[in-house]
Amino acid sequence: MTGQPVGAAAWQDVPTTYLVCAQDRGTPAERQREFARKAGRVVEIEAGHHPFLSQPVVVRDLLLSL
Template identity: 60%
Template sequence: AAAQREFSRRADKVVEVNAGHHPFLSQPQTVADIIVNLS
């Protein structure tokens, strides 16, 4: 997680999801909500 946070410092906006390695499998609705709210 620390390495991912280091890379994310370059981003304008970061969203953290409390999930395992594949949040799109364990929390698909959360990921869908994030994508819908990108615009």
């Protein structure tokens, strides 16, 4: 075995934000919302799978707000 056991998960100690893309056909929004349950903050936008291409200003503003 070449791996080591995980001793800590950073998301438990570092503030986290999950961006849900409501129009994503690759990963449905319901599934994304399940993933996002552990995040400290959830932001949902009307975008597909690549929001950084379809809504770059929204993604930029979100990143700058973190």
